[in-house]
Amino acid sequence: MQKIFVLDTNVLLHDPMAIKSFHEHKVVIPMTVLEELDSIKDRKQKDVSREARIAISSIDNMLADATPKQMQVGVPIPSTESGTLSIFPDQLVSETIIGPFINASPQQNNDNRIINVSLTLQKQNPDAFICLITKDINMRIKAKGCGLENVEDYRKDKVLDDIDLLARGYVRVPGKFWDNVDSVETQRNQGKTIHRIPRGSVEDAYISMFIIDDEGFAGFVDHLDDEYLYLHDLGDGTLERQNSWGVKPRNMEQGMAMYLLTHPEIDLNIMTGPAGSGKTLLALASALEAIIEHKQYEKLIVARSTPPIAEDIGFLPGTEEEKMAPWLAAFEDNLEILHGGDESPFSSIDYVKEKANIQFKSLNFMRGRSFNNSYVIIDEAQSLSQFQLKSIITRIGQNSKIVILGNLAQIDNHYINPLTSGLTYCVDKMKNFKHASIMHVNGIERSRLAAFAEENL
Known part of the structure; x- marks a missing residue:
C-alpha cells in the first residue's frame, strides 16, 4: 500500500530534518506550511526562527533543480530508499473537490487548510494510506472529526516507550546483593577494592552506575566488558560521610549524586x-x-x-x-x-x-x-x-x-x-x-x- 504523509509546520520546527524520517514513502508539504515557515524565520525568538531556516534550506536543497511539475508529483529524498517530497498548492483546494471541508476561519485558517489538503489526498487516493503528522493535539482531534482516517503525532524523536524505563543511575537489590551472585573475584587496585562478578548478575548494567542493597552495600561500576562487571566497593558509610563546601548528603541518592559530581x-x-x-x-x-x-x-x-x-x-x-x-x-x-x-x-x-x-x-x-x-x-x-x-x-x-x-x-x-x-x-x-x-x-x-x-x- 502506498503511504503518503502530510507534514504540519510544527513537525518541521520540532525536527527540521523530519522529511528524511519517512524512508520509502511519499512526503507532502502543503504550501501553507512553507508560508508559515517563511513568516517564522524572521521572528525574534531565535530558537524557532533558526529551526525554520534550517527546514527551509533543507527543502530548497531537495527541490532546487526540480521543475514545477516535478515538485507537485514528487522529487526523490536523499539518503532514503525511494522516498519522495512534493509540494501541494493547497490554495486550489475547495469544497467542490472534497466532501468534508473546513471553512478557513481567521483564527484557524492555516490549520484548516492543511487538514483540507489531507482530506483531498484521501479522496484522490482511496487505496493509499494518507496520514497527517502534527504535534498539535487539537488539530489531530479536528482532523479525525472531519473524516481523516489517519492522524498521528511525530514519534521519531520518542526516546522510550515508557518513562519508567529511563535509566536512574542505580539499581536497588532487595535483601542482600551477594545472595544473587554466583561467583566473585576480589582484588585491591590502587587503594580500591574491586569485585569482578559475571555481567549477568545485574541486568542492563552500564558504566558509572551504582548497585545498592538493603544491607548497606554500595558498589560502583568502575568498568565492564562482555563477560564481567568490575565493582568498586565503596564500603560502609562512604557515601554518607562525603562533604562538599559544607554540604553533606541527607539520603542515599544525594550521596551517590555527590560521589559522581566529584568523580x-x-x-x-x-x-x-x-x-x-x-x-x-x-x-x-x-x-x-x-x-x-x-x-x-x-x-x-x-x-x-x-x-x-x-x-x-x-x-x-x-x-x-x-x-x-x-x-x-x-x-x-x-x-x-x-x-x-x-x-x-x-x-x-x-x-x-x-x-x-x-x-x-x-x-x-x-x-x-x-x-x-x-x-x-x-x-x-x-x-x-x-x-x-x-x-x-x-x-x-x-x-x-x-x-x-x-x-x-x-x-x-x-x-x-x-x-x-x-x-x-x-x-x-x-x-x-x-x-x-x-x-x-x-x-x-x-x-x-x-x-x-x-x-x-
Whole structure:
C-alpha cells in the first residue's frame, strides 16, 4: 500500500530534518506550511526562527533543480530508499473537490487548510494510506472529526516507550546483593577494592552506575566488558560521610549524586528528580569546592532554560547577568543556604561570586562559544529539545565539566513531553559513555510540606 504523509509546520520546527524520517514513502508539504515557515524565520525568538531556516534550506536543497511539475508529483529524498517530497498548492483546494471541508476561519485558517489538503489526498487516493503528522493535539482531534482516517503525532524523536524505563543511575537489590551472585573475584587496585562478578548478575548494567542493597552495600561500576562487571566497593558509610563546601548528603541518592559530581573522570553529570530533592544545591556546592578549594576550574557558568526568555530578556534593563537575575534567583537562594550561617552572609556571597567567577548566561547566547576550564551548570533542562541540548553540550571545551539538571514532571514546552525531552534523550544516549554519569535524586529534602505536595497534589 502506498503511504503518503502530510507534514504540519510544527513537525518541521520540532525536527527540521523530519522529511528524511519517512524512508520509502511519499512526503507532502502543503504550501501553507512553507508560508508559515517563511513568516517564522524572521521572528525574534531565535530558537524557532533558526529551526525554520534550517527546514527551509533543507527543502530548497531537495527541490532546487526540480521543475514545477516535478515538485507537485514528487522529487526523490536523499539518503532514503525511494522516498519522495512534493509540494501541494493547497490554495486550489475547495469544497467542490472534497466532501468534508473546513471553512478557513481567521483564527484557524492555516490549520484548516492543511487538514483540507489531507482530506483531498484521501479522496484522490482511496487505496493509499494518507496520514497527517502534527504535534498539535487539537488539530489531530479536528482532523479525525472531519473524516481523516489517519492522524498521528511525530514519534521519531520518542526516546522510550515508557518513562519508567529511563535509566536512574542505580539499581536497588532487595535483601542482600551477594545472595544473587554466583561467583566473585576480589582484588585491591590502587587503594580500591574491586569485585569482578559475571555481567549477568545485574541486568542492563552500564558504566558509572551504582548497585545498592538493603544491607548497606554500595558498589560502583568502575568498568565492564562482555563477560564481567568490575565493582568498586565503596564500603560502609562512604557515601554518607562525603562533604562538599559544607554540604553533606541527607539520603542515599544525594550521596551517590555527590560521589559522581566529584568523580575526576566524569565530564558530564545528568541529575534528574523532583523539586526539592537538592539537585541545584549539590551541583552548586560541588562547583564551589572544585573551583575555590581545589583550583580545578577557572569559572562557574550558570544557565537556565526558561521559555519566555528569548522574548523577555531584551526588554529588561542592565547587563546580561542583570537580565538573567529573575530566572536565576534559585541559585541566589542556594548561595544563601550555603552561607546563611556566616557572620556576614551577604559579604560571603559576594566574595564567593567573585572568587568562583560566577557568570550567569542565557542559553540563547551560548551557541557558537567554547567553554574551557569551566564548570557549567544547566538548570531546568527538561524543556530543552534534543537539538538544543546537543548544541549546548558540544560547547564544552578542554578541562571542563557540565552538570545538567531537570525534573521531567515540570515540562513547560508545548511540543515536548517526558518521552521526547532532550533531557530524556541525553540520559538514554549518554549512559554508556565512560565519562558521563546519571543520577535520579528522589528524596524530597526541601521541607515536609514540599514532600507532601510532590506526592499528593
